[in-house]
Amino acid sequence: MSSVEAREARQPWILLSPALTAVGLLLFVPLIFIVVYSFWLRTATGADVAGFHLDNWAEALTDAFYRDILISTLRIAAITTVVCALAGYPAAYFIARSRGNKMILLLLLMLPFWISYIIRTMSWINILGVSGAINSALMALGVISEPINMLYNETTVILGLVHFLLPFMILNIYVSLEGIDTNLEDAATSLGATRWQSFLEVTLPLSLPGLAAGGLLCFVLGAGTYITPLVLGGPTDAMFANLVFEAIITQLNWPLGSALSLMLLAVLGLLVAIYNRYLGMAQLMKGLG
Amino acid sequence: MTRKMDATTRYERARERVLNGDLDRRKFMGLLGAAGAAYGLVTPYRALAQSVSEVRFDGWGGVVSEALRANAFDPFTAETGITVVDGTFGGGDEYLSRVKASQPGEYNIAHLSGVFDYARYHGLGLTSELNEANIPNLEYVIPKLVEVFRKVSDGSLSCVPYDYGTTGLAYNRKHISDEEMKEKGAKILIDEAHKDKIGGWSDWRTRMWYAALQTDQDPNGVTDEDACWDAIRAHRDLALKYWTSGAELMSLLAEEEIHVTEGWSGRIYALQEQGHDIGYYDPPNGYGWQECMFVLKGSPMEACEELLNFMLAPETAIAVAEGQNYPPALDPQKVELGDKIPTLPAFDPSGTLEGLTFADPAYWNGHEADWSKTFGRVQKGY
Incomplete structure (x- = not known):
């Protein structure tokens, strides 16, 4: 290999080295710590005992409590993803096919990201609360005489998650729709297809990679959240990340919390691996870019 | 005149030398790396060395x-x-x-x-x-x-x-009278009549303390744990929300999302000062x-x-x-x-x-590991 070729081969690594160093130090090293911690034990006083013990893993994998909450978490994430897809597709389609005001619409889509996620989540309390906007309006209009309890249940958790994740879905579908040649739809209609048929037969299949990428993002982010159920959930609406939070913060049981967080990571990692196997990560990168 | 050189001045001088061509780029990066490593190593011990400001x-x-x-x-x-x-x-x-x-x-x-x-x-x-x-x-x-x-x-x-202070019972006087509160005491938190208008702190100690009161036991010497967990489950099923901070407690009561909860005496007094008609009652053996x-x-x-x-x-x-x-x-x-x-x-x-x-x-810390974990499960429907 000539010196020029060797330099060219090195260049990408040199350019990538800051990012790789950051990922290594901020992601992989802490992850190794978490793996090591998951084999330690917590004493009655809250102190940790180093060693190689499988107790936490045995508990995390065999206890029905964790399994049930994990299933419930995946169910809530799946419902959220479906709602985001149903609500996000028309919006993305409208933005992609609009003329002139596309940039304004995209800017409007990005606006919520300028506000803290926690504040956005808490805003639902002022909308759905007993003295919130909806109850006040309904009572002022004489539709109801007593305020309706709308907050602190699974529906409000899903609503909060949809509010948080919808822009991710719309952006991914939008990127996918933008890449579709509109002449294909025209060609389909010129061959006798109705507008609806051309959408079903041409546009929708071609935009599926974007829909799948948005779905994956929504599902993974939704399944890993703990703020939304904490703020908008009722007593029994906890998700798996809340268990991790409780084990680490409330019970000071870092070893068990580590095992639980790795368990969630493994489940979501498996999902990403399946997605990558069949659809590849390229579409996801486009949507994130 | 000499002056003490800080890290910023040192960096600016090194940068100037690079721009003037006095220092090759590799040496500059090496110095920068060494400075970073030194900073990282020294930072944790700075608190011990410097005068307290x-x-x-x-x-x-x-x-x-x-x-x-x-x-x-x-x-x-x-x-x-x-x-x-x-x-x-x-x-x-x-x-x-x-x-x-x-x-x-x-x-x-x-x-x-x-x-x-x-x-x-x-x-x-x-x-x-x-x-x-x-x-x-x-x-x-x-x-x-x-x-x-x-x-x-x-x-x-x-x-x-x-x-x-105390963690006593806070109640909205529009919906619960002083007489009802005194009559029911801690048991008002497991009273079906107030379903979905009851709150509670998501703290295992407070939940267990009030469960002891609801089951007529000594909070510092529970003899029937199962009865306490049943009382905690009953409260959970009737509660609208477990609150997690003083601000959330005040908001839930002020917005009338809940009508009754246990609460921190000072926070409830603050609500009363703000003009909210919230009563406060310390039941016998209340949590001090x-x-x-x-x-x-x-x-x-x-x-x-x-x-x-x-x-x-x-x-x-x-x-x-x-x-x-x-x-x-x-x-x-x-x-x-x-x-x-x-x-x-x-x-x-x-x-x-x-x-x-x-x-x-000694009593509460002796049960901490066991009860905090059990409460985590009971709280979520178990």
């Missing part, structure tokens, strides 16, 4: 933090030049987790609740040893409050008692607690002791107490406490605190 304080946030900031920290900084950086936490467990993840000296003083917290920190080797000669204002504190801490840490002190200013091991002791002494000065402690609505730990037999403090909930004019039931630290 700031002290970190962590507390409960909201009106409590506001009262401390206005009446204690800002005047202390003005007098001594030492800045007090204040952070907040939602509970002692959360704070302990942060301390566990920190470097020694990173956290200094915490507004801890309950002797059980003090005992827990002592058990984890986090206690320091205060030089009481530097805190002469300790003499004004109710002796009973001091002694209970001494017993835990073998005669020495790692904290000074600061205030006390005392708070302290705890100094963590590895903190700059003299600066912390100076701050604690400043905070215990009667004029400061009274102003803070009036702001946060919790009676101060000052002995009413030794210090004239003014007009407002005798009106605060839980205030004991005798200074003996005989009327309050406190959590037995």
Whole structure:
């Protein structure tokens, strides 16, 4: 290999080295710590005992409590993803096919990201609360005489998650729709297809990679959240990340919390691996870019 | 004339040399890397080496933090030049987790609740040893409050008692009368009549304490645990929401999302001051607690002791107490406490605190691992 070729081969690594160093130090090293911690034990006083013990893993994998909450978490994430897809597709389609005001619409889509996620989540309390906007309006209009309890249940958790994740879905579908040649739809209609048929037969299949990428993002982010159920959930609406939070913060049981967080990571990692196997990560990168 | 060169000046000079061509790029990057590594290595120990210019304080946030900031920290900084950086936490467990993840000296003083917290920190080797000669204002504190801490840490002190209060029953008078509250007491939290209008703190100790009251047991000596868990489940099924902070407690009551919950006496008093028609009732054997200013091991002791002494000065402690609505730990037999403090909930004019039931630290810490975990499950529907 000539010196020029060797330099060219090195260049990408040199350019990538800051990012790789950051990922290594901020992601992989802490992850190794978490793996090591998951084999330690917590004493009655809250102190940790180093060693190689499988107790936490045995508990995390065999206890029905964790399994049930994990299933419930995946169910809530799946419902959220479906709602985001149903609500996000028309919006993305409208933005992609609009003329002139596309940039304004995209800017409007990005606006919520300028506000803290926690504040956005808490805003639902002022909308759905007993003295919130909806109850006040309904009572002022004489539709109801007593305020309706709308907050602190699974529906409000899903609503909060949809509010948080919808822009991710719309952006991914939008990127996918933008890449579709509109002449294909025209060609389909010129061959006798109705507008609806051309959408079903041409546009929708071609935009599926974007829909799948948005779905994956929504599902993974939704399944890993703990703020939304904490703020908008009722007593029994906890998700798996809340268990991790409780084990680490409330019970000071870092070893068990580590095992639980790795368990969630493994489940979501498996999902990403399946997605990558069949659809590849390229579409996801486009949507994130 | 020479002057001490700081890191920024050193970097600017090195950069200038690179731009002038006096230093090759590789050497510059090497120096930069070495500087970064040195900074990273030295930073954790800087607190030990440098003169103390700031002290970190962590507390409960909201009106409590506001009262401390206005009446204690800002005047202390003005007098001594030492800045007090204040952070907040939602509970002692959360704070302990942060301390566990920190470097020694990173956290200094915490507004801890309950002797059980003090005992827990002592058990984890986090206690320091205060030089009481530097805190002469300790003499004004109710002796009973001091002694209970001494017993835990073998005669020495790692904290000074600061205030006390109760976790009693808070109720909206529009929906629950004073008579109904007195008649039902703690059992009102498991009363079907108030389904979906009941709240509760997501704290296992408080839940277990009230479950003991609901099942007619001694909170410091539960004999029928199953009955308590059943009471906690009953409360969970009737509750709209477990609250996690004082701010959320006040919001839920003020917005009338809930009509009844147990609540912290000072926060409920603050709601009453704001004009909300919220009643407060301490049931028999209600949950009394005392708070302290705890100094963590590895903190700059003299600066912390100076701050604690400043905070215990009667004029400061009274102003803070009036702001946060919790009676101060000052002995009413030794210090004239003014007009407002005798009106605060839980205030004991005798200074003996005989009327309050406190959590037995050994008993509660003995059950901590088991009960906190079980509550985590019960809370989620199990």
